[in-house]
Amino acid sequence: MEIISSQEDLSKVMERSKTDINDVIGTVQDIINNVKLKKNQALKEYTKKFDKVELNDFKVNHEEIKEAYENLDEKLINSLKLAIENIGQFHKLQIPKEWKVELKNGIEAGQIIRPINSVGCYIPGGRAVYPSTIIMTVVPAKIAGVERIVCCSPPQKNGKIADAILVAADLAGSDEIYKIGGSQAIAALAYGTETIKKVEKIVGPGNIFVTAAKKLVYGDTDIDFPAGPSEVLIIADRTANPNFIAHDILSQSEHDPNASCVLVTDDEDIAFKTKKEVELLCQKAERKDVINQSLKNHGKIILTKEIKESIEISNNYAPEHLIIITKDDEDVLKKIKNAGSIFLGNYSPVAAGDYGSGTNHVLPTAGGAAVYSGLSTESFLKKPTVQKITKEGLESLKDIIIPIAEYEGFYAHSNSVKSRLNDLNSNE
Numbered sequence: 001m002e003i004i005s006s007q008e009d010l011s012k013v014m015e016r017s018k019t020d021i022n023d024v025i026g027t028v029q030d031i032i033n034n035v036k037l038k039k040n041q042a043l044k045e046y047t048k049k050f051d052k053v054e055l056n057d058f059k060v061n062h063e064e065i066k067e068a069y070e071n072l073d074e075k076l077i078n079s080l081k082l083a084i085e086n087i088g089q090f091h092k093l094q095i096p097k098e099w100k101v102e103l104k105n106g107i108e109a110g111q112i113i114r115p116i117n118s119v120g121c122y123i124p125g126g127r128a129v130y131p132s133t134i135i136m137t138v139v140p141a142k143i144a145g146v147e148r149i150v151c152c153s154p155p156q157k158n159g160k161i162a163d164a165i166l167v168a169a170d171l172a173g174s175d176e177i178y179k180i181g182g183s184q185a186i187a188a189l190a191y192g193t194e195t196i197k198k199v200e201k202i203v204g205p206g207n208i209f210v211t212a213a214k215k216l217v218y219g220d221t222d223i224d225f226p227a228g229p230s231e232v233l234i235i236a237d238r239t240a241n242p243n244f245i246a247h248d249i250l251s252q253s254e255h256d257p258n259a260s261c262v263l264v265t266d267d268e269d270i271a272f273k274t275k276k277e278v279e280l281l282c283q284k285a286e287r288k289d290v291i292n293q294s295l296k297n298h299g300k301i302i303l304t305k306e307i308k309e310s311i312e313i314s315n316n317y318a319p320e321h322l323i324i325i326t327k328d329d330e331d332v333l334k335k336i337k338n339a340g341s342i343f344l345g346n347y348s349p350v351a352a353g354d355y356g357s358g359t360n361h362v363l364p365t366a367g368g369a370a371v372y373s374g375l376s377t378e379s380f381l382k383k384p385t386v387q388k389i390t391k392e393g394l395e396s397l398k399d400i401i402i403p404i405a406e407y408e409g410f411y412a413h414s415n416s417v418k419s420r421l422n423d424l425n426s427n428e
């Protein structure tokens with residue numbers, strides 16, 4: 001990892017993988033157009049091309065789910081159950097309240113909560129399998145009360161979806177699972193095919209092809225937000241442990257060659273020690289190729305003059321995951337404006353949020369944290385407003401509604417009030 005001073009041009013660091021999406025947008029649009037046109041036939045062709053398997057039937061059946069349970073280690077099933085429990089506990093607390101108040105005499109207003117009817121959860125499956133992502137998407141959808149929860153994930157070389165994904169989907173309460181990945185899965189969920197009925201909203205993470213596809217179908221269907229290649233930014237001072245930081249850097253870089261990992265520190269010693277630790281860990285890492293590519297392209301250590309500057313850089317970067325390891329992490333937290341999910345202190349690795357402390361791991365990337373929050377129970381809910389007004393209440397509103405409506409030239413609006421107050425002829 002290169003160490004650069006905060007005085008240098010940081011635009012390349014800020015950019016991370018954004019440009020890569022633009023590189024694939026043409027290819028992805030072609031895939032979407034083809035799926036719209038040729039439906040299942042296009043899915044078959046792309047599955048053969050990208051996942052290297054020939055499938056005639058994309059839907060996972062009960063027999064396959066039963067087999068997955070039989071194949072899976074009891075210990076792993078138990079871990080999935082524990083994760084579902086913690087994630088369920090956290091996400092139940094995110095259910096917004098229904099409420100109503102009397103705003104003025106005779107004017108009662110409030111909000112009610114209703115679930116989205118159908119959602120598609122994209123579960124990545126290219127470079128790794130993600131049973132954890134099934135839990136992160138299906139559990140909040142279920143808690144929100146979504147009626148039809150559809151999951152799509154790329155098939156493995158044997159034409160199946162990994163056992164742990166099927167078991168996690170079943171335990172979490174998914175209704176349908178399809179063996180389709182990449183942009184073609186997003187297109188199928190957005191526009192429907194002979195086999196898959198279209199959904200109202202698509203959520204879940206994926207590589208640049210998946211993220212580009214979600215951006216392109218947005219408008220025809222709703223999406224959560226761009227949740228692309230993983231990122232971590234660490235704000236550290238001299239109290240941080242360079243070995244822990246290095247492990248966190250590797251843990252996000254191992255997802256994807258496009259993953260981005262940035263350490264921002266005001267301590268030169270921490271910068272050099274972390275660089276060394278990363279180099280040592282890389283040598284014996286399992287997913288060496290991916291990690292090396294990711295760190296070469298998007299791995300940086302930025303040396304700042306003071307913590308204030310580290311915070312400013314982090315706020316501009318708006319990372320997916322932010323780790324704060326400083327003498328007073330709560331004080332730094334107060335100054336954080338943009339981050340998907342925040343981890344405080346030496347003992348809060350991103351892996352805790354990735355798998356089962358309770359928070360969601362589907363988070364905005366590429367600067368999206370400046371405007372989006374991560375996936376939550378609210379992502380699957382709508383909040384219609386409701387009002388009930390008495391004749392007296394309406395009387396008290398007439399001096400607001402009538403003049404403004406008539407200024408806008410909307411006399412039917414104005415008359416809808418006047419007629420109720422037996423005032424229709426007053427201006428005529």
Ligand SMILES: NC(=O)c1ccc[n+]([C@@H]2O[C@H](COP(=O)([O-])OP(=O)(O)OC[C@H]3O[C@@H](n4cnc5c(N)ncnc54)[C@H](O)[C@@H]3O)[C@@H](O)[C@H]2O)c1
Pocket residue numbers: 027050051123124125126127128133154181182183184205206207208209210226227228229230255256259320361362363364365
């Ligand atoms: N931000 C988040 O919340 C979050 C959470 C988990 C994972 N992730 C990210 O999800 C991603 C998972 O990526 P992955 O690749 O392992 O799985 P994936 O399922 O996202 O992508 C695999 C699919 O990509 C398509 N594809 C591959 N090469 C292609 C090409 N040349 N042209 C068109 N399509 C192509 C194929 O259809 C393949 O099935 C990683 O980037 C990881 O960092 C993000």
Ligand SMILES: N[C@H](CO)Cc1c[nH]c[nH+]1
Pocket residue numbers: 130132133229230231252320354361362363
């Ligand atoms: N770190 C990923 C989000 O960027 C989530 C994940 C799933 N499995 C492991 N990690």
Ligand SMILES: [Zn+2]
Pocket residue numbers: 230251252255351354
């Ligand atoms: Zn991760």
